[in-house]
Amino acid sequence: MDIEVIEDPAAAEASLDPIRTRILQELVEPASATQLAAKVGLPRQKVNYHLKALERHGLVELVEERRKGNVTERVLRATAASYLISPVALASVAPDPRRFSDRFSAFWLLALASRTVQEMGKLISGAAVAKKKLASFAIDGEITFRTAADRAAFAEELGVAVTRLVDKYHDGGPAAEAGGGRKHRLVVVLHPALKTPSQPASATEKTSDKDQSND
Template sequence: MEQAQLETYVVETPEQAMALLNPLRAEILSRLAEPASASEVARSIQEIPQRINYHLKALEKVGLVRRVGSRQVRNLVEVLYMAIARTYVLSEGLNWAGNTVQQIKDQGSLAHLVHTAERIKRDALKLMERSDQEEEIPSATLDAQIQLASAEARSAFVEEYMQLVKQLVSKYQTAAKGQETYQVILAVYPNEGGEEK
């Protein structure tokens, strides 16, 4: 019987934690909310399938993705993978010092931010080429700064921010075929030069 995808998974082993620190592997996991092949994931993030396949096997080895089926595509059989959960939380039972766990979380988030920024740049350049051919490209950006009084306020802000975005996505998400897909990427990080309180 196929296991349902968890909403949240508590990461219990250092091997799983280290896998999540790799920005490409974190990106792959985010693309596996639904079953997908290495080729599909590669197309969605403009990577080569062989590289994605390598990282999928590493994620499967540490138990963060699982095989959920296969399908015939021309003369090939594609394996379908799915992430075991939608979100991941590092366990306090990893027995790492609190500051080490926080550093791992921060480094993982920052590495993912760098990878995401590179992908946004690639996507924007492709869209600009289409725009040069007088094709209308609807898009939007938002750039805002907020001062947060404490680490507790920062955590509360990020939690509420994520919940509001999930509600907004759920409200407008459509399952209709043939609809244009839009990429939504949001980030929260300290302003360089600004003082963290």
């Protein structure tokens, strides 16, 4: 899988160990404990210990067994290229969108994102078991607003446009689902982009700035 969503608390704990995280990273390509030991700089016995823990929680899987004399070498790989821990792993303290009602609340946005991870994790697992493709759609982009007023106006217009589309396509009648209709979740978010750390000035730039200040 491209991404596996971890729901089991014990599996989440196992994956968060720094050494096991490194092993999962290396196991994007199949490898044995001996091969991994050379890559991560640990004794083979220690690597085997971590591999057994990861395998027990379903985070790595057996690819093949190679017989070398009296020794059987096990080749394993990670079950996914990337992992994401679901809020289900912290169910008792996971954020609940129903606790918030302000659409301008950053905490509500975070709770919605948490719910999205939780629901998509279950949907992906279900689709994999059923061997069906999961229908989903997303838009990701950046927009720069000149003023806070422009941002507020954009949010208002976006809300109106989305509401208009929902009214146009939503079928809330009892016959919809009975006739094969499927309810879908719609989440639209807008938040500030993270600032990119400024690059330190080079020695040449610093010298040039100093020369200009002395002129």
